[in-house]
Amino acid sequence: MRKLAVDKLPAVCDELRKYIIDVLSERPGHLGASLGAVELTVALHYVFNTPDDRIVWDVGHQAYSHKILTGRREAFHTLRQFGGIGGFPHPEESAYDTFIAGHASNSISAALGMSTAFEIAGEGGRHVVAVIGDGAMTGGLAFEGINNASIDPNNLLIVLNDNDMSIDRNVGGMNRYLVDITTSQTYNHIRYEVYQRLLKLNLISEDRRENILRFNNSLKALINRQHNLFEGFSIRYFGPIDGHDVGDLVKKLGDIKDMKGPKLLHIKTKKGKGYKPAEQSATVWHAPGRFNKDTGQRLLPERTNEPQLYQDVFGHTLVELAEKDQRITGVTPAMPTGCSMTYMMKAFPDRAFDVGIAEGHAVTFSAGMAKEGMIPFCNIYSSFLQRAYDQVIHDAAILKLHVVLCLDRAGLVGEDGVTHHGAFDLAYLRPIPNVIISSPLNEIDLRNLMFTAYKTDRGPFVIRYPRGKGELRDWQNEMELLPVGRGRRLREGTDVAVVTIGPIGNVARQAIEAAAEEGISAAHYDMIYLKPIDAELLHEIGRRYSRIITVENGTVVGGLGTAVMEFMMEHGYTPRVQRIGIPDRFIEHGSIAELYNLCGMDAPHILEAIRSLVGQKGGQA
Structure with a gap:
């Protein structure tokens, strides 16, 4: 792409946008944010020498075109599928993904750390760009990063991708500020000319940068009759500019990339850009599921009398x-x-x-x-x-x-x-x-x-409680108290006690019923509360069973299973306890069914655990 003339880049953007729409219409993902960041992505990779130069995305769901440009076009149809590429940047997936980007507001801090590391290593010529957007500037960590960037030597570039949206519309004083902020063309022209003249005269040096910057800030406040928040942090501010004009983005990024000191380029973009339905309803089209790309009709599953989310x-x-x-x-x-x-x-x-x-x-x-x-x-x-x-x-x-x-x-x-x-x-x-x-x-x-x-x-x-639908169609009960610290026995049994908490207990119930068909008698206890945990119920389990299986939709390290083992040990019970839950590692993406199977948390794996435990030497206490 870098070999193309700048006037060819709009065609690249059009192709990227079309490809994203084509794939996501069949393979659901985050549509609106990535459509809005296409031109920015192309300009960044055109101007900067990635991956030696670093781009830190924040938030990560605006980076689909980044993935496509950086060697993952052929794999893009596997997006967010088990064994496929992830929905967010991750360094283990690509050298171009410089940092993890699943949530928000961490880009400035991480990018500042990278820039500082390059300075210490004598590699100050390498550039670092933090791309912060989709409401991430409302997070306090972003301001902690900005505050630090303003005092330590660095050449960090922050690109503020301002689309007035996160998933829902942005709120708060920062959003109002970004809406109201203006930059005078007269000021920009004067500042640029002043900067260029001082540069040619060798009057700008690192020890004078702060004085020049303060002069710029004062000049801007005089012309605009307002003070700029970012320049109040001694961070040079440029913009706002049209984030969908790829040629102008290339020019502006080229103009400022080698300027010394921290700087911020404020661009205005539209979430869902280039696909009318997504432009008109950004929240709905943030992650719309499957859709007809020609008509804009979302292909929602047929509504039946199903449980509620x-x-x-x-x-x-x-x-x-x-x-x-x-x-x-x-x-x-x-x-x-x-x-x-x-x-x-x-x-x-x-x-x-x-x-x-x-x-x-x-x-x-x-x-x-x-x-x-x-x-x-x-x-x-x-x-x-x-x-x-x-x-x-x-x-x-x-x-x-x-x-x-x-x-x-x-x-x-x-x-x-x-x-x-x-x-x-x-x-x-x-x-x-x-x-x-x-x-x-x-x-x-x-x-x-x-x-x-x-x-x-x-x-x-x-x-x-989990993502997704529950179990019941008739759920609007007359509400009642569930005594704090009290669980319940859902099923009697003699061979093994299965102890669960939360909706995954319904998965365990399927395994218990299957075990009964094989002649294995498993009791089922639903704890409801992890803290305070039901001591009376655990005493009953400890007295009656020498085999216990705990099941939880959480890490096995420190959760329900750990609590049950601690209780048994502290009270002199010596059962064999097998914990089922999320293993002690980070779990990749995939469907819930695939991940339950991967982690040994689905009904067949729980059934196998029951079989195995009952088959061990020993029996009912």
Whole structure:
């Protein structure tokens, strides 16, 4: 591509865009963001010597054209499939993927680290570009990176891909600032001429750069009658410019790439660019599933009397609870559609809050409301709550605040892969004092746990549930309390006890029923609560069974299985315990069924574990 004349690049962009649409119409993925970043991707790879020069993507779902250009065109039809290429950049997949990019707001920090490493190694001629977009500037980590970039020597280039969208429309003061920001053409012309003249006269040196930059900032503030936030951080600002004019992008990137010191190029793009349906409805076409590329019709599965999505059960139930008590509020970090907080926002707009991509703030904001008597339901994807771990401990648990943490996408999530699997929440939350941890077997239990959490003021109350549909068609029950710390025996048995938590208990039930057909008698215990765990039930299991299998949709290190083994050891029971769950490694992308099979968590593997354990020497205690 670099051998082409610049005037040939629009044709490359057209081909890329068409190919993305062709493939994603049959192989679902993140459409809108990648269509909006085509020209930027082409310009970056045209101007910079990648992969020796580094491009750090943030967020990663805008990088499909990057994947196609960097040797993965033939494999692109395997996108997000088991054994195929991932939906996000990953260095293990390609040398052109310089950093992991599954969530948001980490690009500036990572890119600054790379730039600093090159400076220390005497390779300051290598360029590093952080491409931050899709609302990632609302994350606090981005500002920590900017603050650091402003004080340490580096030549970092930040490209702000501003499309006014993340998955839902961006919110907050940063979004309003980006909408309102202007750059005078007169100023740009004057600054460029001044810079070029000083450069030719050898009057710009590293020790004078700061003074020149401050002069530029003052000149700009005088002409525009406004102060630029980024230049307030001593980061040279350029833009905003049209992010769909590939020729101008090439020129601007070429002009500024060798300027010393940190700099930011602000480009304006349209999510879904080049495909009218995606341009008109960016949220719907963020990840639309299969669609007819010619008509723009989404090929949705035929609706039957199927179970609801867990997220929709959460959303409707939250509205029911909020109708009964005005203290109830809803909080989400930039995922109102993904977690179905949209129902609460429609019914009670003054009590529902999208705080942007800011998970730590979401928890502490919720804690502040709880401190003053509100009852916030803070909905965060399980893997994203990892970014708020300190806030859960310091700002919610220590004070025993009545914050309900609803963890959507808990466990294996499927095609989004390693950065999105909610593998660790059971393990990382269990050591925290004052925290109640629960998981429903089905939709009715989810509603009952939400009601119980609303009524229980003993500290943070965690409810984790998976992505996708539940088990039941009739789920709108009259809600009732599920006593905290109490599990239940679902099935009697004599040969082995199967102990589960959460919806994966339904998978275990299938294995238990299959074992019964083979003459193996397996008991089934649903713990409901990991913390406090039901000691009475565990004593019963310890007294009655010498063989125990634990099943959880989370890491086997530190979760339910570990808790059961700790209890048995501490109370003098000596059963053989086999733990089934997510292994102690990071799991790739694929369908849920494929990943359950990979991890030994599907019904056939659980059945085989039952057979194997019962076949061991020993028997009923």
